[in-house]
Amino acid sequence: MNMKPPIAKILMAEDDPDDQLLIREAFRECGMEDYLRFVENGEELMDYLHNREDYADVINFPKPVLILLDLNMPRKDGREALEEIKKEAGLRAIPVVILTTSKSERDVVLCYDLGANSFITKPEKQETLVNLVRDLEKYWFKIVELPGPAEGKTA
Amino acid sequence: MTESGKTTGLPTANEACNERVTGHPLFHLSDRELEMILSAIDLLIVYMDREFNIVRVNRAFAEADGRDERFFSGQNYLRLYPDGEIEPIFRHVVTTGETYRVQGKSSRYLKRNQDRPSHWDLALIPVKTPREQVAYLILTLADMTDRVEAAGKVDRYVKELERSNRDLEEFAYIASHDLQEPLRKIQSFGELIRRRFPDSLDTDIGNYVKRMVDSAARMRTLIDSLLDYSRIGTRAKPLRDVDLSTAAREAISNLEDLINRTKARVEIDRLPAVQADYGQMVRLMQNLVENGLKFQKDGNVPSISIKTGPVSPPGAEDTETPSNPRFCEIRVTDNGIGFNEAHRERIFKPFQRLHGRDAYPGVGIGLAICRRIAERHGGNITGKSRPGTGSTFIVRLPCKHDSDEVPS
Numbered sequence: 001m002n003m004k005p006p007i008a009k010i011l012m013a014e015d016d017p018d019d020q021l022l023i024r025e026a027f028r029e030c031g032m033e034d035y036l037r038f039v040e041n042g043e044e045l046m047d048y049l050h051n052r053e054d055y056a057d058v059i060n061f062p063k064p065v066l067i068l069l070d071l072n073m074p075r076k077d078g079r080e081a082l083e084e085i086k087k088e089a090g091l092r093a094i095p096v097v098i099l100t101t102s103k104s105e106r107d108v109v110l111c112y113d114l115g116a117n118s119f120i121t122k123p124e125k126q127e128t129l130v131n132l133v134r135d136l137e138k139y140w141f142k143i144v145e146l147p148g149p150a151e152g153k154t155a
Numbered sequence: 156m157t158e159s160g161k162t163t164g165l166p167t168a169n170e171a172c173n174e175r176v177t178g179h180p181l182f183h184l185s186d187r188e189l190e191m192i193l194s195a196i197d198l199l200i201v202y203m204d205r206e207f208n209i210v211r212v213n214r215a216f217a218e219a220d221g222r223d224e225r226f227f228s229g230q231n232y233l234r235l236y237p238d239g240e241i242e243p244i245f246r247h248v249v250t251t252g253e254t255y256r257v258q259g260k261s262s263r264y265l266k267r268n269q270d271r272p273s274h275w276d277l278a279l280i281p282v283k284t285p286r287e288q289v290a291y292l293i294l295t296l297a298d299m300t301d302r303v304e305a306a307g308k309v310d311r312y313v314k315e316l317e318r319s320n321r322d323l324e325e326f327a328y329i330a331s332h333d334l335q336e337p338l339r340k341i342q343s344f345g346e347l348i349r350r351r352f353p354d355s356l357d358t359d360i361g362n363y364v365k366r367m368v369d370s371a372a373r374m375r376t377l378i379d380s381l382l383d384y385s386r387i388g389t390r391a392k393p394l395r396d397v398d399l400s401t402a403a404r405e406a407i408s409n410l411e412d413l414i415n416r417t418k419a420r421v422e423i424d425r426l427p428a429v430q431a432d433y434g435q436m437v438r439l440m441q442n443l444v445e446n447g448l449k450f451q452k453d454g455n456v457p458s459i460s461i462k463t464g465p466v467s468p469p470g471a472e473d474t475e476t477p478s479n480p481r482f483c484e485i486r487v488t489d490n491g492i493g494f495n496e497a498h499r500e501r502i503f504k505p506f507q508r509l510h511g512r513d514a515y516p517g518v519g520i521g522l523a524i525c526r527r528i529a530e531r532h533g534g535n536i537t538g539k540s541r542p543g544t545g546s547t548f549i550v551r552l553p554c555k556h557d558s559d560e561v562p563s
Binding site: 018019022025029101124125126127129 | 332339340344346347350351
């Protein structure tokens with residue numbers, strides 16, 4: 001359905017459609033809408049990263065440069081997905097930023113233990129969310145050096 | 156019954172022990188007197204030889220078993236009442252010559268016609284010959300059924316309370332997370348409308364959206380307050396010695412900003428020590444002082460004092476129990492707008508307000524929390540005021556227990 005090559009560099013696992021919409025709006029306001037793609041839960045995220053099931057098309061579903069991960073999701077939650085990603089040689093290098101409503105100290109410790117690269121509590125105000133998206137872009141795409149995009153890579 | 160006593164040839168305790176206790180008239184008991192005691196007391200007594208053949212039992216035992224006293228003579232106790240737990244104990248006493256006690260043992264033989272299991276404190280006392288050999292055994296059984304049942308009841312209540320506290324905690328968690336979530340979204344989408352359609356801000360749409368968002372924010376504050384209120388009981392810490400002066404000073408320092416802004420004068424007396432949850436005491440005083448700072452006429456400089464009142468003796472209007480006979484009093488007095496005493500009860504209820512939200516901020520939970528804290532500590536709180544003359548809130552808390560001071 002999409003003729004131009006995808007530039008989705010950021011993959012977010014988020015099950016809540018409202019939050020998806022609010023986050024997409026924030027990306028749109030930063031002019032980064034095209035960078036973002038959503039999956040609905042941990043299982044879909046793993047399918048996407050492995051180009052399985054609906055995501056078998058490697059051209060349309062290239063490995064993301066950055067993963068945003070909600071923690072509380074149905075089927076496979078963010079914690080489980082994080083653990084799998086950080087255990088797998090081919091995926092480990094992709095930075096994972098936890099973006100969740102959870103403020104629990106236990107989750108913070110657990111996520112860093114499992115190898116999360118950042119832990120961010122979802123901002124309550126849209127304005128803060130927009131600023132956060134700007135900061136994420138600045139940090140992960142301008143300041144830090146990441147391993148080259150995996151776009152040429154075939155399974 | 157004295158007949159049977161004589162025919163069994165019961166050896167007196169003195170004969171068996173070979174230890175004549177002298178010096179006190181109570182210990183010179185005739186057989187008749189001993190018989191009277193044995194048949195009158197509620198303690199169950201069995202006298203048997205070292206092979207557990209019953210010599211005789213007392214009235215109370217025969218009644219508990221439901222048979223005539225004369226039936227027992229010559230019966231073997233362990234054959235009459237087979238019990239895998241009891242047998243080794245009996246043999247142990249014969250071997251060691253030491254008294255053995257068991258508490259709260261249930262019996263399927265004694266009082267079996269009542270509709271509940273019976274429980275007994277049991278003692279097996281060896282009676283020795285001059286050569287320290289066990290010749291006889293005295294078994295005593297005290298009926299503990301009522302006590303064991305009462306303890307079981309308390310146990311069940313405690314479990315039930317723990318369960319309901321857990322339910323409350325769970326509810327509190329659901330309220331804080333699941334109920335807040337939709338409200339957060341109402342606020343976010345409201346904000347989104349205003350961001351994406353800035354031109355709408357001065358229109359009816361903007362006005363309605365603002366009201367919607369404000370209501371959602373208010374709802375969140377209400378939920379937070381309700382949670383706070385419910386947690387007075389569930390998140391409570393155990394009581395320990397608390398110096399109320401320290402708690403008052405902490406309360407004041409938490410309110411520093413507001414005090415500086417209003418240029419208020421706050422005065423703290425030397426306050427007594429009580430058994431309390433420190434954090435809750437800080438909270439209690441903080442809420443009262445904050446009210447004094449907040450409910451002021453424009454331009455009036457708040458002046459608040461925290462003093463201790465007299466230690467009140469037991470009185471008719473008090474709700475104390477004999478174990479809590481004295482209360483100490485903390486009085487927090489302000490020079491604020493005061494309240495009509497007709498509303499004295501209302502102000503301590505959650506979310507009850509005497510003024511419009513525009514006049515004074517807040518959701519109306521402060522005093523309700525104060526009352527809950529005071530009551531959780533076995534105390535109470537009242538308020539005195541006339542509109543325009545300031546108010547005094549009186550918190551009464553049980554004094555620290557000084558066992559030598561408590562009149563019995």
